Amino acid sequence: MSRKICFVSLGATSFFFKNKQITYIGGAELKQVLIGRELTKQGYDISFIIYDIKGERKNDLDKIILIGSFPQTKNLSLVRKAMNLWKSLKKANSEIYIQSGGTPGTVALYCLVTGKRYVKWLASDRNVHLTGVDNKTSLMMKIAMYFDIKFAHLIIAQNTYQKKIIEKKFQKSCVLIKNPVPGQKTKINSKKDKKTVLWVGTIRSIKQPEVFLEVAKKLPEYSFVMIGGSSDTEPDLYDQIKKGTQKIPNLEFLGFIPYHEMKKYYAESCIVVNTSKIEGFPNIFLEAWINYTPVVSLNVDPDEIICKYNLGFHSKTFDKMIQDITTLLRDESLRKKLGKSSADYVKKEHNINNITKNFVSMFEKYFS
Missing domain, CATH: 3.40.50.2000 (Glycogen Phosphorylase B;)
Structure with a gap:
């Protein structure tokens, strides 16, 4: 029986659907899609929780199971978004959930309650300092970010600096895995x-x-x-x-x-x-x-x-x-x-x- 792994990557929608309304691509989403695609070749059952969107699905990623959560453009409260995401996590029914970027707190809590394994793949040095992408980080956001790290079964760092902070400050298991680049033949243009x-x-x-x-x-x-x-x-x-x-x-x-x-x-x-x-x-x-x-x-x-x-x-x-x-x-x-x-x-x-x-x-x- 193959292992079931779910990547929680709401913003990865543009990698799976052709939709002109999508105007965002992030590095956190890219690296998850690249690895998810490769893991399907290794026999893993891979699913992605993404924004719920209508559009024509791209054909090059058809081995990955897609689970919609909530529309990116819909004005929902944080509570409603968390409830919809919780339903999507349950639907994925995976052994391991991996998250890099996105709103913190919900995935870690779900795994804690259900006994699933949660892997936090750090997206930025900001993560280890509990600061968000905006100029101001609310107390609730800091608590949620701390929750992600505190209750993660394993943390993946992008660089040595992140790994040292996680192990020293949070005393958590942390592995260093570099970001992937898709295999391609290139030459000087x-x-x-x-x-x-x-x-x-x-x-x-x-x-x-x-x-x-x-x-x-x-x-x-x-x-x-x-x-x-x-x-x-x-x-x-x-x-x-x-x-x-x-x-x-x-x-x-x-x-x-x-x-x-x-x-x-x-x-x-x-x-x-x-x-x-x-x-x-x-x-x-x-x-x-x-x-x-x-x-x-x-x-x-x-x-x-x-x-x-x-x-x-x-x-x-x-x-x-x-x-x-x-x-x-x-x-x-x-x-x-x-x-x-x-x-x-x-x-x-x-x-x-x-x-x-x-x-x-x-x-x-x-x-x-």
Whole structure:
């Protein structure tokens, strides 16, 4: 009898359905879908709890069972959402429930009450500090986030920093498993010569999209492209950023782009810029690197791998970021050197086949 595993990933809807109303893709959802798909190949019964939505299902993920919870756009109270999610968890009837991102509290409580196994897959360094994606984190939200960690049977960390905090502060079992990159053959795209600088992310304050606008203003002789959908919690910021980009002639704002259409933007850009205040392990790093594109990051460098493996620059200050971007734009030889080391690093350290084996070993060790 195969093992039943359920991924609770409401925002993963766009990976399963063709629906133009979906304007959000997150790294937490992406990594769960990638691993879920690979685990079906290993004989696991995989289900996903997602937003309840109407649309044409994509054919490449038909071995995964989908369970709707509640509509993303419906204005429901937190209590009602929790009740609907509880019903979906019961319907999944799985042995193990895995959650990365999303509203905390409900899945952990369900597993505690029913005797199921709960695995918390950390989505950001914010998780270990009990802070949400918004500027303010309510007391109830902090309690729910603590509840997730406290009652998890196992926690998956994205980087060494997260693992150390979980083991020291919370004294919980924690394994380090790197984010996966789907297997794909890539090569350097000739259009990188256009010297385009790319920013990708959901438009929310913690990612500081306004900083990218200032970068574009500082370097008017170069082309900049911004890609990102709106956030449920900060929809006004999307409109504000979009309006701001219209005043910058060398910056093109494309809004939301579906995941399956993103590869060409990473491949044709010569630099990917990250301006976030804090992250865990940004998937945009992996998507950039697998396409031979170095990263210039303002604040985020998980386990200092950018510096350690020559994957770009960790600038730390705005002025240094401008300097680092300018250096790469002017030095084609350096761009190619960092681009190659980036692709080599990802293929070795984030190979999805190896990471799937890590998951299988984890299930056997902790849930046999």
